[in-house]
Every structure is written in structure tokens, then in C-alpha cells.
Amino acid sequence: MRLRRVLTVTVLTALLALLLVNGAALAQDDGGEGDPDAGAELYAENCVVCHGEQGEGRAGATLNAVYGGINPDAFLRTTISRGVEGTFMPPWSQEYGGPLDDEQIDNLVAYIESWGTAVEPPLPAPRPPQQEIPPVPEIDGDPNEGYAIYQVNCVACHGEQGEGRVGATLRTAFAGVQPDAFIIQTISRGRDGTLMPPFSRDFGGPLSEDEIQDVAAYVLSLEGGASPLLRGEVVGRASAWPLVAVLVGTLILILALGVSASRRSAAPPESGGKE
Numbered sequence: 387m388r389l390r391r392v393l394t395v396t397v398l399t400a401l402l403a404l405l406l407v408n409g410a411a412l413a414q415d416d417g418g419e420g421d422p423d424a425g426a427e428l429y430a431e432n433c434v435v436c437h438g439e440q441g442e443g444r445a446g447a448t449l450n451a452v453y454g455g456i457n458p459d460a461f462l463r464t465t466i467s468r469g470v471e472g473t474f475m476p477p478w479s480q481e482y483g484g485p486l487d488d489e490q491i492d493n494l495v496a497y498i499e500s501w502g503t504a505v506e507p508p509l510p511a512p513r514p515p516q517q518e519i520p521p522v523p524e525i526d527g528d529p530n531e532g533y534a535i536y537q538v539n540c541v542a543c544h545g546e547q548g549e550g551r552v553g554a555t556l557r558t559a560f561a562g563v564q565p566d567a568f569i570i571q572t573i574s575r576g577r578d579g580t581l582m583p584p585f586s587r588d589f590g591g592p593l594s595e596d597e598i599q600d601v602a603a604y605v606l607s608l609e610g611g612a613s614p615l616l617r618g619e620v621v622g623r624a625s626a627w628p629l630v631a632v633l634v635g636t637l638i639l640i641l642a643l644g645v646s647a648s649r650r651s652a653a654p655p656e657s658g659g660k661e
Contacts, residue, residue: 419492419496420489420491420492420493420494420495420496420497421492421493421496422493422496422497422499422500422505422506422507423497423507424490424493424497425493425494425495425496425497425498425500426497426507426508426509426510427510428486428490428493428494428497429494429497429498429509430509430510431541431542432478432485432486432494432542433494433542434509434538434542435538435539435540435541435542435543436474436475436542436583437449439509440501441498441501444591444592445474445583445584445585445591445592446473446474446475446583447473447475449498458499459495459499462494462495462498462499463491463492463495466478466479466486466491466494466495467479467481467482467484467491468482469482469484474581474582474583476543476552476581478491478552479491484552485551485552518530519533519604519607520607521603522603522606522607524566525566525599525602525603525606526599526603527596527598527599527600527601527602527603527604528600528603529600529603529604529606529607530604531597531600532597532599532600532601532602532603532604532605532607533604535593535597535600535601535604536601536604536605539585539592539593539601540553540601543581543582544556547608548605548608552581553581553582554580554582556605556608557608565606566602566606569602569605569606570598570599570602573585573586573593573598573601573602574586574588574589574591574595574598575589576589576591585598586598
């Protein structure tokens with residue numbers, strides 16, 4: 387009987403110690419009290435593209451479900467900070483190479499947890515372009531419409547002016563004969579092995595073909611991102627080298643034939659018979 391009591395007390399003590407250790411670990415993962423208003427602005431800038439305005443999911447997972455577990459705050463904070471390996475969710479914490487600090491992540495968590503409550507703030511509307519963007523030749527899309535779509539779908543990863551954040555920079559000349567086709571294909575189908583998901587509805591994304599044309603027109607309108615063909619520049623150094631090699635080879639062949647012909651004409655004629 388005494389041995390049973392000792393074992394019972396030992397097991398209860400061990401369970402209590404385990405709960406205390408887990409509680410301390412969760413407390414360390416907890417951040418401060420976030421500001422849902424500031425979180426709404428951050429969510430519009432960084433998250434709505436993949437998760438939707440109310441967490442309904444677009445190119446990313448749905449967020450408007452109840453999170454299970456002892457501490458859903460810690461789960462949200464860890465997921466935002468570290469990302470999810472093997473998915474399109476990148477790490478957003480500066481500690482893991484992202485653009486957000488701890489206070490901003492706390493604000494995001496506070497905003498997500500305000501959904502469906504009386505304190506839920508509205509999302510800010512996308513900003514219009516500062517000036518009218520002229521049409522881009524050789525593409526049917528409207529860059530002004532593309533700007534608005536870009537602000538909702540692309541700015542989180544690629545930056546307001548295509549300078550790049552957690553995604554690639556877009557302010558470079560796109561090499562190739564048809565840079566517009568390359569951009570449209572990349573937007574539509576995404577890029578395997580990267581954080582770029584497909585945005586075409588044909589591949590499970592949220593955008594129509596007309597919207598993709600508009601975004602492609604805006605990307606090409608960015609300074610440094612316009613088609614090199616329209617600027618009179620060489621279409622990428624790599625694509626110019628084959629043509630240079632052919633020209634050089636042709637010149638060498640012409641010179642060699644010319645030298646050979648001149649030597650033949652200068653040579654003395656051979657005698658026709660023996661003496």
C-alpha cells in the first residue's frame with residue numbers, strides 16, 4: 387500500500403513538473419500584446435495575397451478556422467516567424483531572413499485573432515498609381531489595371547516597385563526573344579522549387595487570363611523591367627553571343643579564302659613539258 391502511494395505521488399509530481407516546463411516554454415514563445423489596427427495594415431501588405439481578406443485562402447492556406455492546441459497564439463507566431471518548409475509560406479521574421487520584426491508579428495497575430503469580433507479593424511484599400519502609366523507595346527494588358535492587381539497579389543513578395551522582398555526583384559531586363567511571354571507563363575504557372583505559386587485559375591490560382599495580362603504589362607512598365615527590344619538594347623548578353631560567334635567565324639572564313647586565292651594567283655605557272 388505504501389509503495390503504491392509513493393508511486394502515485396511520484397507520477398503526479400512528474401506530471402506537474404512537465405506541465406510547468408511546457409508552460410514556461412509557451413510563455414517564452416508568447417509575444418507582447420499586439421495592435422490589431424497596425425496588424426490589419428501589415429496583413430494587407432503581406433498576407434492577403436495568399437490567404438485572402440478574411441483568411442479564406444487564395445494561393446495559400448485558409449486561416450479563418452479555429453486553431454487547436456493549448457496556445458494558438460504561439461502556433462500563429464511560430465508559423466509566421468519561421469514559415470512552413472515545403473510550402474509557399476516563407477519565414478517573415480527578421481531572425482529567419484524575413485522583413486518583419488517581433489512587434490510587427492505580434493500585431494499580425496492580434497489582427498488575425500480579432501476576426502469575427504467587435505474590435506476587428508477594416509483592411510486598408512490598395513493605393514492607386516501616382517500617375518497614368520502609358521501602354522506597353524506588344525502586350526494587350528493595361529498596366530494601370532495591372533498596378534492595382536499587383537498591389538493586392540504581388541507587392542508582398544516583390545515590393546512596391548518590383549525591388550524584391552521575400553521574392554525576386556523584377557526591376558531587371560528579362561532576357562529572351564519574348565519577355566512578355568516569359569512573364570505571363572511565370573505568373574500563370576509559378577516556378578517549381580521556389581516560393582512563386584501559380585496565379586492562373588487554370589492552375590488553381592485566383593487570377594483570370596486578362597488580369598495576368600494586366601499584371602505582365604505593369605511589370606514590363608517598371609523602370610529596368612521594360613522589354614529590352616523596345617529600348618534598342620541587346621536581348622541579354624547570353625542570347626547575343628551565338629550571333630557574334632557566327633559573324634566572327636564568317637569573317638575568319640572570308641579572310642582565309644582571300645589569302646588562299648591571293649597565294650594561288652601569285653604563284654608562278656608550271657611549265658607544260660620537259661627539256
